[in-house]
Amino acid sequence: MIRKFTTTLAATAAAVAICLSASAPSLADDSSDPIIIPIHNWSSQIVMSNAVGQIYQSMGNNVEYVTTDSQAVYESVRLGDVHLELEVWEGAFGKSFREALEKGGLHDAGDHDAVTREDWWYPMWTKEACPGLPDWKALNECAHLFKTAESGDKGRYLDGPVDWLKHGKERAEALGMNFVVVNAGSAAALWAEIGAAEKDKRPVVVFNWTPNFAEAVWPGEFVEFPEWEEGCDKDPTKGPIPDKLYDCGNPAKGYLKKAAWDGMKDKWPKAYCVLTKINFTNPQIAEMAKLVDTDEQEPEEAATNWLKANESVWKPWVEACSG
Amino acid sequence: MTSFSRHALTGLWLLVLAVVLTALKPLLPPVLDRLPVWHPIWSHYLDTWFDWLQNDLGLIHVTRLAASGLGFLIDVAANLLYGKARWPRLEAIPWSTVAALAAVAGYYLGGWRLALLAGGTFTWCALMGQWKWTMETMSVIVIAAPFGFLIGLLLGIWSWKSSRVESVLRPVLAVLQTLPFFTYLLPAVIFFKVGPTAASVATIVYAIPPMILMTAVGLKKVSSDVVEAGKMSGCTRWQMLTRVYLPAARTEILIGLNQVIMLSLAMVVLTAFIGMPGLGAKLLAMMNSFKLGRSVEIGITIVLLAVTLDRLSKALVVKQPEHFEKGTPWWIRHQAWLVAGGVFVFFTALGRMVPFFNEVSRSQSLSVGSEIDDVMKAVLDWDPIQAVTGFLRYFFNVWVLVPTENALLYVPTFGLIAAITGFCWLMGGARPAIIGFVFFTAVAVLGWWDRAMLTLHSTVTATLLAVIIGMPLAIWASRSEKATRRMIYVCDTAQTFPSFIYLLPAIMLFGITPVTVILAILIYTMVPVVRYTIEGLRGVPAEMTEAADMSGATRWQKLVNVQLPLAMPTIAVGLNQALMFSFFMVIIAAFIGTRDLGQEMQRTLAGTDLGKNFTLGFSVVLMAITFDVAINAWAEKKRKLLGL
Amino acid sequence: MxxxxxxxxxxxxxxxxxxxxxxxxxxxxxxxxxxxxxxxxxxxxxxxxxxxxxxxxxxxxxxxxxxxxxxxxxxxxxxxxxxxxxxxxxxxxxxxxxxxxxxxxxxxxxxxxxxxxxxxxxxxxxxxxxxxxxxxxxxxxxxxxxxxxxxxxxxxxxxxxxxxxxxxxxxxxxxxxxxxxxxxxxxxxxxxxxxxxxxxxxxxxxxxxxxxxxxxxxxxxxxxxxxxxxxxxxxxxxxxxxxxxxxxxxxxxxxxxxxxxxxxxxxxxxxKARVVHAGVLARPVNGIEVTGEPVSEASTIQSLARLLISDRRKLIPVAGKSGELVGVMDRQEALDVLLGSGS
Known part of the structure; x- marks a missing residue:
C-alpha cells in the first residue's frame, strides 16, 4: 500500500519536473526569472549582496533578496530555493557548506582574496588589566576580571548570535575554562558591548572577526587558543585534549568563498560568470560594513554608494563576461 | 469535607516528598537527580522518521507542489500590491488607492472614525516610507487569511458534524495552540521553501485553531427552533448547512475570521525568522542593530495595522444587513461598491499622473527614525535613567533571577516532578496530577531538562510579577466605571498587537540582558491578568457587594471576603492565559538571548534538525498543557463550589 | 383516500x-x-x-x-x-x-x-x-x-x-x-x-x-x-x-x-360555565313535555346565566343549529355548572 503510494508520488513529482524543465531557457541569455540572493544578519554580507544584486540589475537581470538563516542557507542553495551565497566563512560556515557540498546541488564558486578569522577577541585596553594575553591560559587566569552581574563568580564571554553556531560554550567546557558563555542577540549587541566597555576601559572578551569595520574603530587582538587542526570539530582525538571536541581555536587563516546553486550556470550563464569573477578584499569588505555600522546608511544606499565609488573594482568583472 | 481534606493531604504529601528529595540531593542516586541526556536518541528517531516521510514517501514533492500553487497566489498579490515582477506583471496599485479604499471600507462598516483610522493607517505607512514593507506583509496576509478562514471553516464544520473528528481534533488543537512558533517554522521551511511561501504556510497553520473552534461553537449554538424551522421547510442536508446553519452562525464565524486575521498578522511578523520580508524583517533588522527610533516607527506601523484590521473585521461582525424602502434606486442600494469603484479609478489615475500619490520615495518620507534614535540614545544615556535601569537590572538579576534560577536548577528532576504533581493535585485532584506527572516525566525523558527548567523559570517568574503588578492595577481600575472602561479598552487594543512588538520597550530600557526577557514577557502577560481580574471583579453580582456594604464591611474587607473570592474563577482563567502567553513569549525572547529551550530551538532553525526542533517544541507543549489543565481544573472546581 | x-x-x-x-x-x-x-x-x-x-x-x-x-x-x-x-x-x-x-x-x-x-x-x-x-x-x-x-x-x-x-x-x-x-x-x-x-x-x-x-x-x-x-x-x-x-x-x-x-x-x-355548552348538558327528550323558547346547543352556560337564574322552568329545551329540538337541559344542573356544585 505504502509502496504504491510512494510510486504514485514519485510519478507525480517526475511529471512536474518534466513540465518545469521543458520551460528552461536557451543557454545564451540569462533567464528573466529573478536571481534570488540570500541576506543574513551581519552588515558586510548585506551590503555585498545588495551590491552584487545591483550589478546584476545593471546587467538587466531581475533580482530578489530573501532573508535567510546563515547556516540553513546552504540547504536552500542546494535545493535551488536561493541561487548563490557571497560570504562562506570557513570558521563559521565551513561545516554546513561541506555537508551541503557532499549532498550535492551546490558548488564552490571561487574564493575572495580575503583571509578570515573569527574567534574570542578583546580590545587593547583589556590587555593592560591582564598582561598575559593573548594566550588563552592567561585569559582563564584573569577570568574574574570579566565577571558581571549575570555571570556570578565566573568571567563572561559574549559569543555571537546563536544561529552563527560558534561553539564558544563547547570550547569553554572542553578546555575547562572559568567562563560563562552568553550569546549576543545580534552583531550590534557585540558592538554595543565593546562601546559600553570603552567608556570606563572595562576589560571585555567578545566574539569578533575579520574582515570587519570593528578593527578600525577599536584596535584589539584575537585570543590564541590551541592551534586549529582539521577535524577538531568532529574527532575528539584531534587537538590537545584527547576526549573532547572543540578543544582548538578556529582556523587563523580561513577562506572566504562564494557558493552557487548547480543550476545557476545554465539558467543565468552571464550572471554566473560574473559570480565566479567577483573578488573582494579584506579592506573592501570592512569598508562595506562600516558604511552601515558606523555611517548608519541603509544597506541599499550603502551598496549604491560603494558601487559608485568603486567602479574600477567591479566594472572589469562585468566586462569580462559580456563578450 | 473529609474527602476534600484527604484530597489536599495527598497533594501536600507530594510537596513534602519534593522537599525531602531536594534536601537529600547529595545522597540521591544520580538517576533521580537527572535522567541521562536522551534527546539525541529521540531526535535521531524523529529525524529518521521525518526523513522517511520527506524523501522515501516523497511528501516533499507533494508539499513543494502545493507550495508552488500557494507561491503563485502570493506572487499575484505581491505584484498587485508592490509591483513584484511576477504574473500578471501589472504596475503596483498606488498607495493612495489602497488608503482610499480602506477608508471607504471603514466608512461603510463603521462610520467616519473607522474610515479615518483605516485610511490614516495606510497613509501613515506610505508617508513614513514603509509602503513596500507593509505591502510585503499584506501580500501574505491577503492570501493566508482567506486560506486559514476556509480551511478552519471546513474543519470546524467537520468537527461539528462528526464527534469522532472532534475528539481527534481537540487534543491536536490544544497542542497546536501551545506549540512554540519556532516549531511551526522549521517544518514550514523544509517542506515549503524559505520566504513568503513557508511564511504563509506557518501562518495558516497558526491561525486555523481558533477558526475551527469558533465555527464549531457557532454551529452548535444555532437555536433548535431555527434548525427545526429549516427541516420543516423541507431543507436537504446541503440546504440546511448553507442556508440555515452557516448564516445563523454568522457572528461566531466572523469572530473566527477576526481571529484568523489577527493571528495571521502576528505570525507574519514573526516569520521574519524564516526569511519573510516585510515589516517583521525590518523590525528584526532594526532591533538587531539597536536602531530603536526606526524600530519604534515600524512598531507603530504594525500596531496601527493591527488595530485597523481588528476594528474593520470586528465592525464586520456587528454590521447587519440593512433594508431599503421599496423603490430605492439601485445606485443607492449598491452605493458602497460604486463609491469604491469610483475611488479606485480616481486615485489610480491620480497616482499615474502625480508620482507622489503613486509612491512616496524614501527621501520624501517623513521618517524621523534616526532623529528619534539620537534622542532615545541621549535619554537612555542620561545618568539618572542609567542609574535606575542599572539598579533594576542589578536588583532583579542578583536578588531575584539568579537565586531563584539556581534554586530551580538545584532541585532534582524527580523532586520537581513530585512538586508539580503535588501542585496539580492541590489544584484539581487526581486527573490533573496524573497528567502533570506523566507530562513532566516526559519532559525529563525527552532530555532537555535544564533548559526546560530555565524556560519554566522565566515563565513563572514573569507571570508572578505580572500578577503582583497587574492585580492591584486591575483592582484599582475596577473601582470606577470610567477607569474600568479605559483599562479594558487599553487591554483590548494591546491584545491585538503582534507579540513581537512587546520586545521593543523591554529592549529599549534594558538592552540585551536576562531582565529584558522577563520584562518583555511581563508586559505581554499583564494584559490577560488585568483584563480578567477586572472582568471577574465587575462580574460580582451587585446584591453581594451591597449585602457586604449593609453588613458594615470596609472596602478592604469587602474586597478580600466578597469580591476576590467570587472573582477567583475568572481571574484564574486570566492567569492561565497569562501563563500560556508567557510560554509563547519566552520562546520569542530567545531572540534577545536566553539559554533555554527557545535558544536551542532558534538554533535548529539554522539547520535541518527537525527531530531536535520537535523534542524541544514538545517539551514546551507538555509543560504548558500541564499548567493549562491544572489551572482550568481549579477554576472549574471553584466555579462549582460557588455555584456559578 | x-x-x-x-x-x-x-x-x-x-x-x-x-x-x-x-x-x-x-x-x-x-x-x-x-x-x-x-x-x-x-x-x-x-x-x-x-x-x-x-x-x-x-x-x-x-x-x-x-x-x-x-x-x-x-x-x-x-x-x-x-x-x-x-x-x-x-x-x-x-x-x-x-x-x-x-x-x-x-x-x-x-x-x-x-x-x-x-x-x-x-x-x-x-x-x-x-x-x-x-x-x-x-x-x-x-x-x-x-x-x-x-x-x-x-x-x-x-x-x-x-x-x-x-x-x-x-x-x-x-x-x-x-x-x-x-x-x-x-x-x-x-x-x-x-x-x-x-x-x-x-x-x-x-x-x-x-x-x-x-x-x-x-x-x-x-x-x-x-x-x-x-x-x-x-x-x-x-x-x-x-x-x-x-x-x-x-x-x-x-x-x-x-x-x-x-x-x-x-x-x-x-x-366551567365558559366552556360547557348547552348541547353537552342536553338529555334526550324521551317524551317529556317541553315548554317555552329553546336555547341554542352552541351557547355556553355562561352566556345563558341570566336566563338560567330568571327562568323558572325545571327543564329547558335545547335546539340544534337549524332550530330542531335536540334535548332538554336540567336547569339545576346548568346552575351547578354556573355556580359550582359543592355547596
Missing amino acids: DKKTPVISCRNVWKLFGPDPKQFLATLKPDASYENIRAQGYIAGVHNVSVDVGRGEMLVIMGLSGSGKSTLVRCMGRLHEVTGGEVLIEGEDIGKLDEDALINLRRRKMGMVFQSFGLLPHRTVLENVAFPLEMRGQDRHERRARALEVIELVGLAGREDYFPRELSGGQQQRVGIARSLAIEPDIWFLDEPFSALDPLIRREMQDEFLRLQNMLEKTIVFITHDFDEALRLADRIAIMKDGAIEQCDKPDQIVLNPATSYVAKFTEEID
Missing part, C-alpha cells in the same frame, strides 16, 4: 432518551411507569401515546413544560425519530420514508410554527416567508408572489423588506405563521406559538389565528401550556403528563368529566 382515515395517527408511540433507547424499549415491561423508567437512566419523552387527528380537526395538546407535548409534535413531523410504535400521516408510516420522501412530504404537506419563531436572522421578512418555497426550488417570481400573498394574509404588508430584528415579537410570529403557510400545507403544527408574547398581543394573535383557521380549515396540532388558550381554540384537547396522554376529549367533557385526578386538578380553577 378514504375520508375517514385520520390525517395524523399515532399508534403506541414511544420516545425514550438515554444511552440505547431501542434496546431498552425492547426489554421494557409494557406497564413500566415514568419513575420506573427514569430509575433505569432513561427519560420517557413520549410514553406509549396513541391519538388520531381527523381532517380539518384542531387538536390542542396541553400540559406543563416537560410533559412531552413538544416531543410528541416533533415525532409527528419526524423531527424526532420515534423509539417505538408508528406515526401515520394519511395512512403512510412516516418513519419508513427515506430522506428524499420525507423532505418531499414536508415540502408539500407540512407547516410548523415555533415558540421562539425560528426566523432566519439574516433574511428579510419576504425571504423568510419564501424560504420553504425556495427550498423546494420554486422560481423566484412565483415564490415572491406567493410570499407577498401570505404576508398580506397575516397583516404584514409593507414590511416585506424588514429584518426579523426590526420587528416586534408579535410581528415576528406573524412572519413565522406566514412562513408555515407559504406552501399551503394540509397539516399545520403550532408549538406554543403565542407563549413568548405578552398577554394583550397573545389575545390578538389568537383571534387572528381563529380567523385564519376559519378561512383555511387545516388539520392542526396546536401545543400550549395555557388552558384558557386550549379551551378557546380546541376541537379536542389532549392533556399530557410525563409523556403520556392523561385524557383526550372535547373541552366540555374534560371540564365536566376529568378522567384522572391530575386532569381534575387542572380543570379545578377553570370557569
